[in-house]
Amino acid sequence: MTFEDAYRRKLASPHDAVTIVEDGDTIVVPTGVGEPPTLLEALSDRRTEFTDVRVEQILPLRPFGYLDPETRRHVRHNAYFLGGPTRKGAQEGWIRTRPSYFSEMPALIREGLFPADVVFAMASEMDEHGYFSLALAPDYTMAAVSRARAVVLEVNPQVPYAFGDCHVHIDQVTAIVEDERPLTAVGLPEIGPVQQAIGTHVAELIPDGATIQIGFGAIPDAVVMQLTDRKDLGVHTEMIGDGILTLVEAGVVTNRLKTAFPGKSVATFALGSERLYRWMHRNRGLEMHPVDVTNDPYLAGSNDLLHTINATIEVDLAGQCCSESMGYVPYSGTGGQSDFVRAANRSRGGKSFIVTPSTAKGGTVSRIVPTLKPGAHVSTSRNDVSHVVTEHGVAHLRGKTNAERAEALIAIADPAFREQLGEQAQEMHLL
Template sequence: MKLVSLEQAASVVKSGDRVFVQGAAMTPNTLINAICENYRELSNVEIISIHTDGPVNFAIPPYNKAFKINSCFVGSNVRKAVNTNQGDYIPIFLSEIHQLFRRKLLPLDVAVVQVSPPDKHGYCSLGVSVDITLPAVQHAKKVIAQLNPLVPRTHGDGIIHMSHIDSFVEISEPIHSYPEGKISEVEHSIGKNVAGLIEDGATLQMGIGNIPNAVLKNLGNHRRLGVHTEMFSDGILPLVKSGVITGENKAIDAYKIVSCFAAGSQKLYDFIDENPQLSFKDASYTNDTANIRKNPKVTAINSAIEIDLTGQVCADTIGSYQYSGVGGQMDFIRGASLSEGGKPIIALSSVTNKGISKISPFLKNGAGVTTTRAHVHHVVTEYGVVNLFGKNLQQRAKALISISHPDHRESLERAAFDRFGRV
């Protein structure tokens, strides 16, 4: 193991380098910000990542003079930069990002990661963010790592021998944690409606946030549920403890909770640490439609910023403003629809916090289509559930209007009539 000072590790990055940064709860902020301190000597350094967390100085002045962000998924800490000339966004499925590294479409000069101390065999863990970090580490010319004893050791594929890491910096600090939000009455209603679609023996995919947590809180009477997901949070813990989540009906990775990353409280990380019930995989495995569909009754629960009357889903932009990213929504929507008894679900509140309808005649000008209307099946709001599969455009409009907010139904009906001649 090559232990170096923070300054020595940061000096590895040179002008013109393409630098991968591990994301989510595992974002190595101390190391990446040490690199940013060299901004006066650097130029044209490209940062590539999915969602990162915490302060990342490459996105703010004066450091951003030396850095440009090329993001595969946009988080709040880089959102402003990505929507200016300081950065940009790559529209890509999470399941395919690994190809950018493995096929040298975006060859990596340096990977900046955070790992656990090595075990007695010399293997370090990538913790709770294996996702696209594993292929980045495998294909970067150089790897520098925060060596952190507070990183949970995870079972699965996120194991890297210390000989594959060029230099380590010893930093002991908690990884990022995320408090559970308070579930509103509207979110509770959505969760109850979604839970009504979930059958015993289903394999779940869910994200982070109040709506997924509201769904999970309504599953206490279910049985034999499994988890094969892109990510998970604290919401699964009571269901594992009570025996609702067992994984016994899964066709692949039976009895295992499979994910490529996790984000939640310290309680969640304590549950994950050295737990063989969990298997953390590369996103090219978890999000591969061919793998997802093998499990029975895959129920994929995803959300949206808006949905138009034909069923087109926008989940990553507000108009032309890049808000998040394509991520794995399409991977799991398609995988669930191909699973035996599977149910792809889009769950969203009927209106925004400002009372604007999320069900609209047309997507906003410049909005990206995250999930096409041909892929959308179940749509859920606090006002009910509709299934668009097999419905024509007029039938879709009528169905979606029926679960829109009552204050907007009349205007939506007029818009549908103007478009289709009837509703």
């Protein structure tokens, strides 16, 4: 039987493909744009036919019909990380979360600590050797493919065929559905004066030859826009987006000086424009790998001059960063922040930057606080945090005493809150 014969034999309608799911199954879905909309819409349409099925994923992008508190006994969402469609459900308690470092998710799946009975994933068209590329998000999905009872691919010609460890063979596939709709496109966020100022502070500390990891958002993109005069930057990141593409097109990214994956940009998921997805297609300068490769602190940190940029919600005077909750109320998830902070700490000449505006709610609330809110989820510990950056400057905390940390953080707080923070630090015997 040829690969084309096997493909035709496994081709199914979305309505039929979801019947592969059995009661009690856990369906693993890739990050973001890697989620297969046709399959998840079919699952949503048929959700009341199932009992105790769970869909597990990082960062969903679309509000699928199965995200419904009234039918959660049929199909329930468990979140590795929250996005807009799932945040409210998690805060109300009908969506559950699985906290974990992003880098450890593949191991948790392989060890059976995260269940993975079925995989639903977006894939490129099959190549002449029978392989599909899960270019948009190999993340933890490749580990789930190796363990799942059934693998269902949604093949779309818009999905790029990327290189790296992101390929699934037709022999591993249980069923295939086809769709041709455009991929979800996410443009660059709007950059305001606060984000611009933070970006300037960070960019000034990134030298030629650095390898960078950039998260999503206005502040990371503000950093990127100020690196267009650098030379020989490398990319080792979890997310590849249009900001990094801008640097590639400007000739700034060469990956020439990287010590891990020299000559290659490396990422585990893509989130950007149609232009980004076209650029990824059969691009020998890019490799997409599972997250236990991209986010492994030892491997990422083996790059000299690794500079990582990630955002947080609030920072206390000890340097603890809460990046995933508002007090005890869930907001996002652990993700890869700690992975890359630790990687930068390991890197020779590396730096990690935790970035945040100094205030929230129209300037009425300080994001630099004496202590984190009760129940806050500590995303990056005081022992790991290195540089905290607001629009008012950079606090370098690594190696500093408690008093020095408090002084440095108060100095980058909004001026309206500095006196009060100083008094609170004295009450806490930090100053």
